[in-house]
Amino acid sequence: MKIKAYHLVILLVSVILGVMAAMQFKSSSEIIDANIERTEKMAEKVEAKKKEIEELKIKVDEMNLQLQEAAESPEMYALNQQLITYGILAGTVEVKGPGVKVLLSDSEEPLKPGQDPSFYVLHDVDILKVLNELKAAGAEAIAINDERVIATTDIRCGGPVIIVNKNKRLAAPFVIKAIGHPDTLYNSLMMKGGVVEQLKFWNIRVSVQKADEVIIPSYPRSIKLEARLGGSISG
Amino acid sequence: MWLAIILSLLGVFFGWVLGMKIPITLPEEYTLYLGLAVLAALDSIFGGIRAWIEGIFDNKIFLTGFFSNILLAAGLTYLGEQLGIALSIAAVVAFGVRLFHNLAFIRRHILEKLWPS
Numbered sequence: 001m002k003i004k005a006y007h008l009v010i011l012l013v014s015v016i017l018g019v020m021a022a023m024q025f026k027s028s029s030e031i032i033d034a035n036i037e038r039t040e041k042m043a044e045k046v047e048a049k050k051k052e053i054e055e056l057k058i059k060v061d062e063m064n065l066q067l068q069e070a071a072e073s074p075e076m077y078a079l080n081q082q083l084i085t086y087g088i089l090a091g092t093v094e095v096k097g098p099g100v101k102v103l104l105s106d107s108e109e110p111l112k113p114g115q116d117p118s119f120y121v122l123h124d125v126d127i128l129k130v131l132n133e134l135k136a137a138g139a140e141a142i143a144i145n146d147e148r149v150i151a152t153t154d155i156r157c158g159g160p161v162i163i164v165n166k167n168k169r170l171a172a173p174f175v176i177k178a179i180g181h182p183d184t185l186y187n188s189l190m191m192k193g194g195v196v197e198q199l200k201f202w203n204i205r206v207s208v209q210k211a212d213e214v215i216i217p218s219y220p221r222s223i224k225l226e227a228r229l230g231g232s233i234s235g
Numbered sequence: 236m237w238l239a240i241i242l243s244l245l246g247v248f249f250g251w252v253l254g255m256k257i258p259i260t261l262p263e264e265y266t267l268y269l270g271l272a273v274l275a276a277l278d279s280i281f282g283g284i285r286a287w288i289e290g291i292f293d294n295k296i297f298l299t300g301f302f303s304n305i306l307l308a309a310g311l312t313y314l315g316e317q318l319g320i321a322l323s324i325a326a327v328v329a330f331g332v333r334l335f336h337n338l339a340f341i342r343r344h345i346l347e348k349l350w351p352s
Contacts, residue, residue, distance in 0.1 A: 005294055006239070006292070006294045006297075007238060007239060007242055009294055009297060009298050010239050010242050010243045010246065011242045011243070011245070011246045012246070012298075013243075013246070013276070013279070013280065013283075013297075013298070013301050014242070014243040014244070014245075014246025014247045014250060014280075015246040015247075015249055015250040015253070016250060016276065016301075017246075017247055017250060017273070017276045017277070017280065018246060018247040018248065018249060018250020018251040018252075018253065018254060019250040019251075019253050019254040019257075020250075020254070020269055020272055020273050020276060021247075021250070021251060021254065021273050022250065022251045022252075022253070022254025022255045023254045023257070023259075023260075023261055023269055024261075024266060024269045024270050024273055025254075026254070026255060026260060026261075027260050027261040027262075027263070027265075027266050027269070028266050028270075030260055031263050031266065
């Protein structure tokens with residue numbers, strides 16, 4: 001057989017056709033594969049995430065239960081009580097309760113000639129004495145003119161006023177509120193030879209009232225411990 | 236005659252293997268072009284067979300027809316894509332109709348040869 005020109009043409013054309021068909025087949029099948037693969041992967045991911053969500057939901061439920069149990073447990077209750085106690089002692093919370101109100105104001109007696117007027121006015125020491133007495137009688141929260149007395153409270157003389165809590169200037173008349181057993185607080189102040197009697201000697205007007213409800217505000221500023229002076233919490 | 240058929244089958248087979256072996260895959264957006272090109276090539280081949288039967292087969296016409304059909308189909312698709320019209324459908328319909336037409340002619344010719352009426 002003789003190979004003619006058209007044989008070569010047929011061969012060329014058929015080879016080209018084969019290549020093109022193969023390429024087309026390959027790419028279109030791959031595209032389908034890729035699409036299917038991607039869809040499958042996505043579906044798998046969605047399924048996995050759904051499972052994860054279910055698991056997490058179960059976990060949340062469990063933890064909620066645990067939380068409830070923990071909140072109801074006696075240890076937690078004790079801790080909460082402790083927190084309240086410390087808050088009251090530190091002065092970070094407002095306190096309501098029975099107690100006394102002590103009203104102190106300067107003497108109105110006219111001065112006799114040659115007498116020192118400072119004898120008849122209230123001094124920081126007088127306030128301190130009242131505070132001391134209240135604390136001794138078991139006062140749990142104290143405020144002077146609504147300035148809460150906390151652990152670091154100082155009471156100093158500031159000329160005509162007294163200075164409390166570093167820079168709060170308080171002037172007479174003073175109202176000292178204290179929460180505690182009203183009778184105990186009252187009696188400790190009014191006892192013979194006690195604070196009130198001493199103050200009355202100088203004609204300072206003192207009145208002590210028992211009250212069923214005394215509101216003592218919280219210490220209004222943040223308490224910062226910056227120096228700590230090399231100390232650390234022990235225990 | 237038989238050599239031509241053998242050669243064409245061999246060529247398609249060889250081309251298919253070659254195309255599968257080539258590590259190049261066409262990007263997705265070009266598959267439409269290549270598909271049309273395949274269709275055009277098929278149309279040319281069937282046209283060639285018909286011409287052979289009619290005895291008017293011409294090497295040059297066949298070869299130029301083959302390539303011009305492919306290029307025209309691809310060009311039409313490209314133009315359609317640029318214009319936002321699916322012009323490739325025109326190529327598909329035209330080539331498809333011609334394919335069936337040629338196939339019918341070839342079928343009739345073979346039938347006549349096998350069972351002359």
